[in-house]
Amino acid sequence: MKFSESLKRNSDFKEVYSYGKSSANKYLVMYVKKNNLCKNRLGITVSKKVGNSPIRHRVTRLIRESYRLNEKDIKMGYDIVIIARVKSSEVSYNEISSSFINLLEYHHLLNHS
Template identity: 50%
Template sequence: MGKIESFSNRTFQKVYKKGKSYGNKLLIMYYVENNLNCNRLGITVSKKNGNSVVRHRVKRLIKESYRINAKKFIAGYDIIFIARVGIESSSFSQVESAVKHLMKKNNLVKK
């Protein structure tokens, strides 16, 4: 598995405007089809979550949770995960569970 694809500011705006959104206790997820054969991932963590060290740790947790399970997900989507306040005190297993829950809730998991 290679590098996780990210996308531009313009694509972020497109996903926010045209995408569907769902959330759980730790994350909010926006997604829209991208007509590619891969998923592109964007992660947003607010300054309300803590200083830059904490925010970067949260981003790494979300990115790794996605990467480990990426083969289970249907390709062809632009996905944005927004971290809710409170995620900074969560463990890796809780974040991974939240990512898998949102992907399953949106029918983006392969059968």
């Protein structure tokens, strides 16, 4: 990740959940909050309901890769938390990626939209 880092602390996640704006679609839920930094911070949550460890890690990698490939088009200065829904374990990278881009467009985070 060139322009971003990971959200790691529980308090950071809680702040985004409490004060951020959320939206959801079939596979993902996205919370977004301005962070007043010149970079984005990305947090990914995949609960045990989604599946066992290899499945959860696969979903996490798919989401992270979707972010990485679109990073140059995403506006800077936001904390973004992605929550994987249970159905996300059954789908391909393309469906996760289009779901991710759809949520970015909803939050007006893409530079070209």
